[in-house]
Amino acid sequence: MKVVVMGAGVIGVTTAYYLSKQGAEVVVIDRQTGPGLETSYANAGQLSYGMTSPWAAPGIPMKAVKWMLMKRRPLFIWPLISPTMWKWCVQMVRNCNEESYRINKGRMVRVSSYSRDVMPDLIAETGIEYDGRQQGTLQLFRTAKQMKASKADQDILTEYGSPYEVLGRDACIAVEPALAEVRNKFVGGLRLTADRTGDCRMFTIALTEKCSEMGVEFHYGQSIKSIAVEGGKVVGVDTEIAGRITGDAYVCAMGSYAVNVLTPIGIKLPVYPVKGYSVTLPVTDDAFAPQSTIMDETHKVAITRLGDRIRVAGQAEIAGYSDRLGPHATDTVKHVIKDLFPKGGDISKAEGWTGLRPMTPDGTPVLGPTQYDNLFLNTGHGTLGWTMACGSGRVVADIVLGKTPEISMDGLTAARYAR
Template sequence: MKVVVMGAGVIGVTTAYYLAKQGAEVVVIDRQVGPGLETSYANAGELSYGMTSPWAAPGIPMKAVKWMFMKRRPLFIWPLISPTMWKWCAQMVRNCNEESYRLNKGRMVRVSNYSRDVMPDLIAETGIEYDGREQGTLQLFRTAKQMKASKADQEILAEYDSPYEVLGRDACIAVEPALAEVRNKFVGGLRLTADRTGDCRLFTMALADKCIDLGVEFQYGQSIRSIAIEDGKIAGVNTEIAGRITGDAYVCAMGSYAVNVLNPIGVKLPVYPVKGYSVTLPVTDDAFAPQSTIMDETHKVAITRLGDRIRVAGTAEIAGYSNRLGPHATDTVKHVISDLFPKGGDISRAEGWTGLRPMTPDGTPVLGPTKYDNLFVNTGHGTLGWTMACGSGRAVADVVLGKTPEISLDGLTAARYGG
């Protein structure tokens, strides 16, 4: 079977790997000059199995209003004249209730836990290096109110068998010694011990090389214009340079841009780009640098150690398909790293980046079959594409090849949106 995979980010490449490993002939198309050059390029670096939750949660609308008035706020909403944007926002608000939250979280955890379980096998069989660490995530609370509010999260973590530890100030410092320098700035934390970290871009490049060893063909610099339909099936992918590329089956793993080719053929998915920012800076003193990931609960900013670098990522900006990196765009993430690890990295050498997270209003990804027998999707992972990549790639590859995936895709397919 020949399978055409649209998209060479971490989702597309993991899908291609699992397809090729099972004997499929695979062609991957991407408009960039190499793998992992869009949303996978400089994300937070977190494999956030314990923090897998939908953004649409009870109380979020009120929190969003408060965030809008913070000096260094985690959320920006630009009032665009965009019916698509406002419809998506309304759909998200409708999911901000307890019943929807638990349903959506359960679906998301199903994918992230599967990814957590299969990723070690992939690493063992390929031997790829990606600055990976297995030291958990420390959710850092600056106030007693935040610490108290985390009890609800603890109950949900226990329900889904996600291991955690509640830590006081000294215990946080024992896990992240550099925090001793700023011990007066936080009261405690919640440590998610199963979480891992790693450079998503390095992983994607290394896995793409393994794909090539398995016979996968990568066609870069190929912008996808449309998906061709003939006799009720996908007949090919129309590109600007190579013309039509054909196969027996097709997987759309184009992140936020999936809707541009899926909507015209009647596969309507409410995937919207939510912009995020990051900076990457060199470690200057290991003793004063983070050792794993610290999530600043106040600013919703993640600080992650990646080898001899520190990645700091955060901010959610709803502003359409804008990749503009303005002069003050990274002020919040720079503030957080300077505030918590002032001696750990060289902020003057920080490299700024912005990317578009493909978000669904209910937070869950869209995986597997569509109304076309030979078209499959793997998108809508939001901030958790790196976390869910191996699990969703393996599950979708199984479905494409006519096998029953090891996890149920109930509630995860395009059917929940009529697609």
């Protein structure tokens, strides 16, 4: 079977790997000049198995108003004249209730837990390096109110069997010794011990090389114009340069841009781009640098150690498909690294980046079959594409090849949006 995968980010490449491993002939198409050059390029670096939760949660609408009024705000909504954007926002608000939150979180945890379980096998099979660490995530609380509010998260972590530790100030410093320099700026933390870290783009490039060795073909610089449909099935992918590329089956792993080619053929997904920012800077002194990931609860910014670099990422900007990186766009993430690890890295050498996260209003990715027998989806992972990549890639590959996936697909497919 020949399978055409649209998209060479971490989602598309992991899908290609699992397809090829099971004997499929695979062709990957991407508009960029290489793999992992969009959302996978400089994300937070977190494999957030313990922090797998939908953004749509009880109380979020009121918190969102507060966040947008902060000086260093984690959320900003541009007042665009966009019915699609406002419809998506309304759908998200409708999911901000206890019942929807638990349903959506259960679906998301199912995918992320599976990804956590299968990723070690992929690493063992391929031997790829990606600056990976297995030292957990420390959610850092600056106030006693935040510490108290985390009890709700602890209950959910217990319910889903995600290991964690509640730490006081000294225990946080024992885990992240550099925090001793700023011990007066926080009161405690919640440590998610099963979480891991790693450079998503480094992983994607290394896995692409393995895929190429396995016979997978990668065609870059190929912007997809449309998906061609005849007689109720997909007959090809039309590109601007190479023309029509054909196969027996097709997987759309185009992130936020999936809707641009799916809507014209009648597949309407509420996937919307939510812009995020990051900076990457070199470590100057290991003793004063983070050792794993610290999530600043106040600013919703993650600080992650990636080898001899520090990645600082966060913010949520709802601004359509804008990929502009303004001169002050990364001020918030820079403030957090200077505030918590002032001696750890060289901020003067920070490399700024922005990317579009493909978000669904319920937080759950869209995986598997469509109304066309030979077209499959692997998109809508939001901020958790890196976390869910291996699990969703393997699940979709199994479905494409007619095998029963190892996890339930209930609530994960496009069928949940059919009404």
